[in-house]
Each structure stands twice: as structure tokens, then as C-alpha cells.
Amino acid sequence: MHQDENIGELAAELRVALGQIFRRVRAEHGFPMGQGAALGALDREGPQSISDLAAGAKMRPQSMAQTVKELEESGYVERRPDPHDGRSVLFAVTAQGRERLRALRAARAAHIADIIAERLTPGECAELRAAVRLIGRLADPAR
Secondary structure (H helix, E strand, O other): OOOOOOHHHHHHHHHHHHHHHHHHHHHHOOOOHHHHHHHHHHHHHOOEOHHHHHHHHOOOHHHHHHHHHHHHHOOOEEEEEEOOEEEEEEEEEOHHHHHHHHHHHHHHHHHHHHHHHHHOOHHHHHHHHHHHHHHHHHHOOOO
16 A cells, blocks of 8 residues: 555545535435435345344434334335344335335436536546546445
8 A cells, every 4th residue: 555645635535526426416316315325225235123224324223213114104115024033123125115226326327427428528438437446446345
């Protein structure tokens, strides 16, 4: 690993830029952040308890319980008995929830694609592609 005196500045700029993109896309395709995070976690990781979802999202269990209640009322998640503990309940994504996630992800990707096409040249798109690979390496917990 190399030391670059400007790494801290680069990290701050990356955080700000990504944050602006995420906030803009979220605002354009409104779905409450907590609900999206919970639904995405259930989709990626499978059925979970409220406490596991809360821990993963770094939320209080009471807040996650409200979030999951709203998702359940919308038909996006369903309760299932915990196969390892009959007294506990797990929550899982429904087919309707998966479809909502798919549509939301597609809309967000299309929105970002429109911004890229509008603002970047083909050469800049190639630079961005390389940068995305690097960002992916930063995001990979195995590295």
C-alpha cells in the first residue's frame, strides 16, 4: 500500500460526489431509504429477524420494526416462522417486493445512465468505467 498525502482529500471528494449522486437518485425515485435498505437486505441475504435487520442497518430494533411493518402493509415482505426457533418470526421478500426492487433498481440505473450520457464524452465514459472498477475494489470487503 502506498502513502499519498492527498488520499484524505481524494476520499473526501469521493464521499461527497457519491453522496450527491445517491441523494439525487433517491429524490428522483422516492422510496424511503430505510425501507429500501431493509428490502434490499432481505433480497440479498434471505429471511431475517427484526433484530438482525436492525443490526445490519445500524438502526434501533423499534425503528426497524416500524419499517418492516410498513413493508408488510405494502405487500413487499411477509412473515415466516423461524425454522430454528418456533417462537420467533422471520421476514422475507414477497414476489411483489422483488418486483418493486427490480423496478426501483432499473429506474435508478436508467436515471444514472441518462446523466452519464448527457454529461460525459465517450472518453470520459471509458475513464468512468475504469474508476467504477476501482470503486468496486474499495467496496469489496474481501480485499
